[in-house]
Amino acid sequence: MDWQFLLASLTKIVVFVFLVTLPLVALTVWAERRVSAAIQDRVGPNRVGPFGLLQPLADGIKFLLKEDFTPNHVRKGFYWIAPALTMVPALLTCAVLPFGSTLFGEKMVIADLNVGPLFVFAIASLTVYGIVLAGWASNSKYPFLGGVRSTSQMISYEICLGLSIVPLLMIYGELNLSKIVYEQAVNGWAMLPLWGEGWSLKGALLFIPVAISFVIFVTSMFAETNRLPFDLPECETELVAGYHTEYSSMKFALFFLGEYAAMIIGSGLAVTLFFGGWSLPFGWLTPDSLHGEVGFLTGAIHIASFFVKVIGFILFFIVIRWTLPRFRYDQLMRLGWVFFFEIALVNVILTALIIWLVE
Amino acid sequence: MAIVVKRPKLKWWEHLYIPAIVSGMRVTLGHFFQIVSKKKKVTMQYPEEKWDAHLPEHYRGAPALVTDEQGRERCVACQLCEFICPPRAIAIRPEEIPSDDKWAKVEKRPKKFDIDMVRCIYCGMCEEVCPEQAIFLRKDYAITGTSREEMVHDKGRLYEIGGVRTGLVNKWNYHK
Numbered sequence: 001m002d003w004q005f006l007l008a009s010l011t012k013i014v015v016f017v018f019l020v021t022l023p024l025v026a027l028t029v030w031a032e033r034r035v036s037a038a039i040q041d042r043v044g045p046n047r048v049g050p051f052g053l054l055q056p057l058a059d060g061i062k063f064l065l066k067e068d069f070t071p072n073h074v075r076k077g078f079y080w081i082a083p084a085l086t087m088v089p090a091l092l093t094c095a096v097l098p099f100g101s102t103l104f105g106e107k108m109v110i111a112d113l114n115v116g117p118l119f120v121f122a123i124a125s126l127t128v129y130g131i132v133l134a135g136w137a138s139n140s141k142y143p144f145l146g147g148v149r150s151t152s153q154m155i156s157y158e159i160c161l162g163l164s165i166v167p168l169l170m171i172y173g174e175l176n177l178s179k180i181v182y183e184q185a186v187n188g189w190a191m192l193p194l195w196g197e198g199w200s201l202k203g204a205l206l207f208i209p210v211a212i213s214f215v216i217f218v219t220s221m222f223a224e225t226n227r228l229p230f231d232l233p234e235c236e237t238e239l240v241a242g243y244h245t246e247y248s249s250m251k252f253a254l255f256f257l258g259e260y261a262a263m264i265i266g267s268g269l270a271v272t273l274f275f276g277g278w279s280l281p282f283g284w285l286t287p288d289s290l291h292g293e294v295g296f297l298t299g300a301i302h303i304a305s306f307f308v309k310v311i312g313f314i315l316f317f318i319v320i321r322w323t324l325p326r327f328r329y330d331q332l333m334r335l336g337w338v339f340f341f342e343i344a345l346v347n348v349i350l351t352a353l354i355i356w357l358v359e
Numbered sequence: 360m361a362i363v364v365k366r367p368k369l370k371w372w373e374h375l376y377i378p379a380i381v382s383g384m385r386v387t388l389g390h391f392f393q394i395v396s397k398k399k400k401v402t403m404q405y406p407e408e409k410w411d412a413h414l415p416e417h418y419r420g421a422p423a424l425v426t427d428e429q430g431r432e433r434c435v436a437c438q439l440c441e442f443i444c445p446p447r448a449i450a451i452r453p454e455e456i457p458s459d460d461k462w463a464k465v466e467k468r469p470k471k472f473d474i475d476m477v478r479c480i481y482c483g484m485c486e487e488v489c490p491e492q493a494i495f496l497r498k499d500y501a502i503t504g505t506s507r508e509e510m511v512h513d514k515g516r517l518y519e520i521g522g523v524r525t526g527l528v529n530k531w532n533y534h535k
Contacts, residue, residue, distance in 0.1 A: 038394040039387045041401045215377075319391070323383040 012110050017094050020307075025260045026056035032260075032318050039322045063253040071138075071246055078137035083247065083254035085130030090261035092123045097268045098178045100278050100303035101287055101294055108278070108303060109178055116177035117165055120269055121158065124224065127262060128154045131226075131243050134255070138246040146242025149232050149329065156336040157223035157230075163344035164216035167209045167351035168273055177272050185279030185286045190214070192275070195282050202358040209351040214274050216340050216347070221266040223336070226259060227317065229324040230332060267313035268306075275309050278302040414498050419481045421499040422474055423521030424514070425492075431462050432518070433493030436469040440485035440494055448478035449485060472514040476502045495521060 030045070030053060037044025045052035070079065096116040100108030113119050128151055135147015168190060172180050187196035190210045193203040223230040239245070244255045271277060279286060285301060287294045294302070327335070372378055393399040403410065426432050436453030454470035456463055485494045497520055504510040512520070 035391065038391045041390055041394060041399070043402045043404070319384060319387060320380070323387045324380065 008106050009110060012106070012108070016099060016110060017091055021091065021094055021261065021264060022257075024264055024307075024310075025257055026060070027053075028260050028264060028314055028318075029056045029059070029256075031315065032321075035315065035318045036322045039319070060253070063250050066249040068249040068251065071140075073139045074246060075137040075139065078133045079246075080251075082130050082134035082137060083251045083258070085133060086127055086258035087130075087254045087261065089123045089126040089130075090258050090265055093120045093265045093269075096120060096177055097265070097272060098181050098277055099268070099306045101299055103296065103299035103303070107178065108299070112176065112178055114176045116175055116180075117169070117269070117273070118175065120265075121162055124262070124265075125154070125158055127258070130255075130258070134247070135243040138243070140246055142239045142241070142245045143243045146239045146245070149239075150226060150243060153223055153226075153230065153232060153332060153336075156333060157220040157340075160216055160336060160340040160344055161220040161224060163341070163348065164213040164220060165273060166344075166348045167213050170348070170351050170355065171206055171210070177277070181272055181277035181279060182287075184276035189276035189279070189281070190274045192281065202354070205354045205358060206351070209347050209354065210274070212343065212347050212350075214270075216344050217273070218270060219335075220340065221270060222317070222320070223332070225262045225266055227263060228321040229327050231326060232329055232332060263317055264310065264314065267310045267317065271306065271309040271313055275313075277309075278306040280305055411498070418498050418500075419483045419496045421476065421481075421497055421502050421512070421520060422479065422483075422485055422494055422517075423497050423499075423512075424472060424494055424517040425521040425524040426518060428523065428525040430523075431465070432468060433491050433524075434469050434472065435465055435491050435493070436467045436472075437490065439488045439490065443484045443488045445482060445484065446478040446480050448475045448480075449473070450475070469514060472517060474512045474517060475510065476504075476512055477507060477510045492524070495524070497521065 033055070034044040034046075034052070045055040048054040048058045070076065095111045096109065096113050096119050098107075098109040098112075102108060131150045131154075132147050135143045135145075135150070138144070168180070169175060171190075172183050174180055174183065184190060188194055188199060188203060191214055193199065193207055193210075222228075226232075244252055247255060280301070285294070285298050287298075394401075424432065424434055436451055438451050438453065441447075441449045441451045450471070450473045451469050452471040453467050456465055456468050462468075481496065483496050486496050499520060502510070
């Protein structure tokens with residue numbers, strides 16, 4: 001481990017996590033408010049800065065200046081650690097997402113792990129601890145119910161989430177996200193197999209299980225990030241604010257930011273797995289080999305391509321949130337356990353059959 | 360007796376839920392693009408854009424005192440408005456007009472005329488009751504202040520808002 005590697009990793013961490021992802025969180029909050037406003041024929045925040053772009057900054061300052069109130073009846077230690085436990089895993093999962101091909105000869109991924117998706121699921125499932133601890137440590141009814149709901153919801157949908165990507169892993173025979181992306185760059189995106197080997201009978205047949213797993217993956221992602229239509233842990237009409245009812249000031253803000261960060265990482269993972277990550281459609285500007293050197297401009301275009309896709313996905317998340325009503329709890333559990341779980345299992349078998357039959 | 364609500368029988372594609380999502384998104388995105396492309400405008404940007412030109416003739420804004428064409432203050436301090444005012448926002452202290460004054464024959468005028476705009480409910484009863492047509496509800500609606508004292512309109516402020524009204528009452532005209 002030489003100093004050059006450390007320096008490069010550190011730069012990537014600082015730039016990708018703190019200079020790109022966190023501002024993107026702020027931007028997402030702004031976009032959420034503006035888009036929801038437009039959908040409901042309103043204007044939304046437009047006073048602070050151009051187009052109200054500085055609104056998240058103003059909100060952040062407001063959160064910092066508010067009284068950080070700790071109620072007397074809470075379990076202090078757990079109460080304090082819970083917000084951090086929701087924010088940290090969300091940011092940790094950034095580590096394996098390949099957000100670009102290469103730039104200055106450096107791979108544009110913080111940690112090129114060989115178990116990418118597994119790492120993401122392992123870390124993302126830690127988020128549930130933050131919510132459970134928040135719900136339990138608050139020592140009051142609404143947070144407790146919110147925490148319980150969230151636990152069962154996240155555990156149920158994690159299974160669907162994991163099973164839904166098994167077909168993809170079977171098709172690519174690979175758990176390294178960088179290699180999966182390169183494979184897609186050459187042979188067509190999972191959801192757009194129109195070039196390379198994707199443009200064949202096998203590719204066309206495999207598109208069916210991939211599309212099914214895409215639907216399951218995205219729906220489970222919604223449930224996993226506690227967003228509408230699955231925001232039962234914090235549904236205002238029943239549980240006041242759910243697990244963060246007793247939180248104020250920056251501790252509440254951490255829950256809030258953690259939710260949005262999880263949403264961005266979820267979008268990033270969906271883009272990486274189904275929409276070819278940083279690659280451009282139809283194999284344009286694809287490097288000759290995995291981690292093959294590309295020029296500065298091409299590298300920049302690849303990074304831009306990744307973030308354009310992620311932002312598009314975030315907008316999709318937002319529009320869905322303001323379109324669909326909330327599920328009832330039994331409907332949520334039925335959907336997760338009765339439908340998605342079985343469909344995902346059948347989907348795995350279907351993929352195996354297609355791969356076996358075509359070969 | 361229990362009532363059995365008949366549930367609609369869904370077709371198989373309706374069970375899939377995806378067509379419902381698509382049609383729902385058509386509605387929301389329709390609204391989104393109408394607003395974004397500025398085809399439809401619903402909200403008025405208040406401090407910059409105002410609706411003042413569209414205020415109706417009978418709009419009831421801040422009450423104010425008026426002077427007549429000869430510069431005489433119309434109010435004769437009869438205190439009817441003070442008595443009728445439902446929230447008791449008006450406080451008048453009358454004084455006698457000295458005999459050497461040009462308007463000595465009017466006899467009374469308000470020494471102090473305060474309207475507490477924190478209390479005022481803009482009902483317009485003062486205007487209705489005034490026998491001298493001295494108090495009117497104007498179209499001013501943005502009455503703000505940083506203290507309670509500031510929100511009390513005194514005589515000077517009331518005449519400033521009210522200005523001059525000609526005609527209406529001619530009995531004090533000294534040509535008559």
